[in-house]
Amino acid sequence: MVKRTSLAHCECPIARSLDAIGDWWSLLVIRDALLGRRRFGEFQKSLGLAKNILSVRLRTLVDRGILQMQPASDGSAYHEYVPTEKGRGIFAILVALRQWSEEFDEHPEEIATILVDRDKGRPVRPLELHASDGRLLAFGDTTLKPRPTPSLRVNGSRQGRAR
Template identity: 60%
Template sequence: MVRRTRLDESDCPVARSVDAIGDWWSLLIVRDAFDGSRRFGEFQRSLGVAKNILSTRLRSLVAGGILDVVPASDGSAYHEYVLTPKGQDLFPVIVALRQWGEGHFFESGEPHSELVDRRGGRPLRALEARSADGRLLGPEDTVVKKVDRLSP
């Protein structure tokens, strides 16, 4: 079995984020939580993932503070998974992945699920990276400032 490289102490925020999410199943669980799934069976039916894999991913998302386990809203003996504030903060990530997928993996006119504004029923405007003064930014407009490990 291959050991997974841990990135939770990396200087890179992208690496730490990937370490926290783990894999595609975890992102799809988060997506389904935004879509209203709360119970193990709902996630399992939606994703079609093996129960042992789903259990492992849910435990990891709870341990990472992305999901909380709460008593079932209907008062039954079951429990439910809800997004924490940290999990809620993944919304722009899910929107960005959705918009990137819409732009690159569907032919023109090909049907696909769509995220719309509840109020007006219209699609969301494309996410944009902007500077502190409001300028639209592309990759050529940014640079990563690396951590200097040699400084005291």
């Protein structure tokens, strides 16, 4: 078995995110949890995943604070996996992946569902990236720059951090 290299300490936030949720099984478990699946058996039935692999993914998602375990809502001896705020924050990522597939998949007609607004029943508009002033941004409209160095207070005055 090949050991996966951790990206948790990379400077790139995309690499760090992939370290937490970057394998497809984890994303599909999170998708199912956001759709309301809660129990081990529900995830296994939905995904057709081997018990040992599912166990590892669930444990990792709990350890990373994406899912939490809680007693079963029906009072049985089982427990349920529930998305945390951090887990619910992945919703926009899943929507972006879904919309990308709907636009670029070679056979979009094979996609069985559409994402709709629960109240209005209408399809959700494509995600958009906007500047702080509201302008719509495209790929070429953004760049990366170094994060500002935090200032430290010394004797009541602000000073830049020494390197």
